Amino acid sequence: MARFLRGAVMLAAVTGLGLAQAGWMQTAGAQTAGAQMSTLKPEDVVQARQASMALTGGIADLMKAGVAAGADVKVYEEAAAGLVKLSKVYPQLFPENTQGVANTKAKAEIWSDRAGFEKAAAAFVTASTNLEAAAKSGDKAAFAAAFTAEGQSCGGCHRAYKAR
Numbered sequence: 032m033a034r035f036l037r038g039a040v041m042l043a044a045v046t047g048l049g050l051a052q053a054g055w056m057q058t059a060g061a062q063t064a065g066a067q068m069s070t071l072k073p074e075d076v077v078q079a080r081q082a083s084m085a086l087t088g089g090i091a092d093l094m095k096a097g098v099a100a101g102a103d104v105k106v107y108e109e110a111a112a113g114l115v116k117l118s119k120v121y122p123q124l125f126p127e128n129t130q131g132v133a134n135t136k137a138k139a140e141i142w143s144d145r146a147g148f149e150k151a152a153a154a155f156v157t158a159s160t161n162l163e164a165a166a167k168s169g170d171k172a173a174f175a176a177a178f179t180a181e182g183q184s185c186g187g188c189h190r191a192y193k194a195r
Contacts, residue, residue, distance in 0.1 A: 073129045080124035081135070083117055090114065091185070094178055104166050104174035111163035114181075118159040122152045136194040144191075151188040158184040 090110050097107060129135070130142050141148045158181040165177040 073132045076124060076126060076129050077132045077135050083124065087114060087117060091182065098175045098178055101171060104171055105169045108163065108166040111159065111166045114159040115163050118156045121155065122149055138192050138194050141192045148192055151191060154184045155188060
């Protein structure tokens with residue numbers, strides 16, 4: 032399972048963070064990452080964020096099973112570190128030019144309430160950071176509590192900014 036988690040985290044990093052090197056970092060100047068992301072084809076950005084979300088969900092499913100089974104939570108340390116990295120780039124995966132792209136469940140509120148979306152994204156960073164710390168500690172109860180908080184941060188964002 033640990034090997035799978037490492038692979039999933041690596042794929043997530045390539046999907047989400049790899050865009051930085053592949054596309055937006057080629058742009059010279061002092062543009063923000065979000066502005067640089069908007070230079071990519073909107074459909075490609077949507078695919079990247081959907082892949083990142085799917086990987087995040089898959090990792091969460093494995094963690095949920097581990098919590099339920101009382102597994103050694105240290106095996107989730109690397110995966111939680113990957114979630115921290117992904118959580119920091121998620122807002123950049125929603126540039127303005129992806130609003131209205133077909134086959135996405137992103138609601139218009141992501142762009143009309145950007146401050147609220149950024150606040151929800153920051154809560155995910157905090158929850159992911161806490162999850163990583165709990166995994167590193169090896170404390171099963173702390174990990175279970177941090178995992179619950181992580182799920183609440185995901186749900187909070189999805190309820191407000193993802194269409195059903």
